[in-house]
Amino acid sequence: MDVEVRREWSEWYGEKLGLDLDRRKALTKMVLYSTQTLMPDCSFCNRRLPRSPGASDIPIYRRCSCAGATSEWERLESKRTREIRQRSMDEWEKSVLSKAADGGKYPSSSLGADWHGVKRGPAGVAAEREVRSWLESTLSGKEKSWIYIYGPRGTGKTTLAGLIVQGAIRSATDCRYVRWSGLLHDIKAGWADKSPSNPLSELKKTKLLVIDDFGKDAGSEWVATTAFELIDSREQAGLQTVFTSNFAIHGAATRLGQDKAAAIEDRLRGRCKVVELGGESHR
Numbered sequence: 001m002d003v004e005v006r007r008e009w010s011e012w013y014g015e016k017l018g019l020d021l022d023r024r025k026a027l028t029k030m031v032l033y034s035t036q037t038l039m040p041d042c043s044f045c046n047r048r049l050p051r052s053p054g055a056s057d058i059p060i061y062r063r064c065s066c067a068g069a070t071s072e073w074e075r076l077e078s079k080r081t082r083e084i085r086q087r088s089m090d091e092w093e094k095s096v097l098s099k100a101a102d103g104g105k106y107p108s109s110s111l112g113a114d115w116h117g118v119k120r121g122p123a124g125v126a127a128e129r130e131v132r133s134w135l136e137s138t139l140s141g142k143e144k145s146w147i148y149i150y151g152p153r154g155t156g157k158t159t160l161a162g163l164i165v166q167g168a169i170r171s172a173t174d175c176r177y178v179r180w181s182g183l184l185h186d187i188k189a190g191w192a193d194k195s196p197s198n199p200l201s202e203l204k205k206t207k208l209l210v211i212d213d214f215g216k217d218a219g220s221e222w223v224a225t226t227a228f229e230l231i232d233s234r235e236q237a238g239l240q241t242v243f244t245s246n247f248a249i250h251g252a253a254t255r256l257g258q259d260k261a262a263a264i265e266d267r268l269r270g271r272c273k274v275v276e277l278g279g280e281s282h283r
Helices: 003-016 021-033 067-102 121-139 157-170 180-193 199-203 221-237 249-256 258-271
Strands: 146-150 175-179 208-212 240-245 272-276
Touching (some): 067 157, 121 272, 146 157, 157 175, 157 208, 175 180, 180 199, 221 249
Parallel strands (some): 146 272, 175 208
């Protein structure tokens, strides 16, 4: 029986039984997905169905075993299984992202974001489409270029960075998200604590690295050297890298420090697809 017909019948029947709104909703759900039925006759072969045993204030009948009813049940069971798996995946993903956001490894502003959410006029829609296409090709192993997303503050760069991380998590791809200023801070903190570990070591090996707000901090010879070391290492290893920045490649490279600016700009221009986000800030 058509799903809408089932729904209409259950609503009518719920009113007839005098059920409140919550119980009518439960009744509708039962009609759509139950292993049994509230309809006394099979909607496929019209056979009168035996009533199921057990006390109930709502008459319930056994599901018919004819080919039509069996096929319909298998279809609904398959749909229910998919929905349960999707809910489980969504809950798991939400938990993972929340924990990552708490640890500074995922942009908290991107929690709950979805594609088609970067509405910044035609340029923003086109940029989002290009980034999504790049991500899909990257996760399938077809894309070898990096991607560099830039534009003014509040135009959706970090949202797109978060969506890239979400896509990597869904596909079980090794991925890390860092804010450029946070990375520099962590490296310096390691010096102060005399820690033997270096955050760069892990970032040089992760399969997909997302660097947010690249070039935001004032440059120095050390900052430029750090950027060059990370970029050069990942280029040599053939690992995918994402950059977001308020500046175009030339501007970001120049801000890092004059000593390595030309070499950094040359590598980024040679490796990256460039996506520009425009429009007014939506912060």
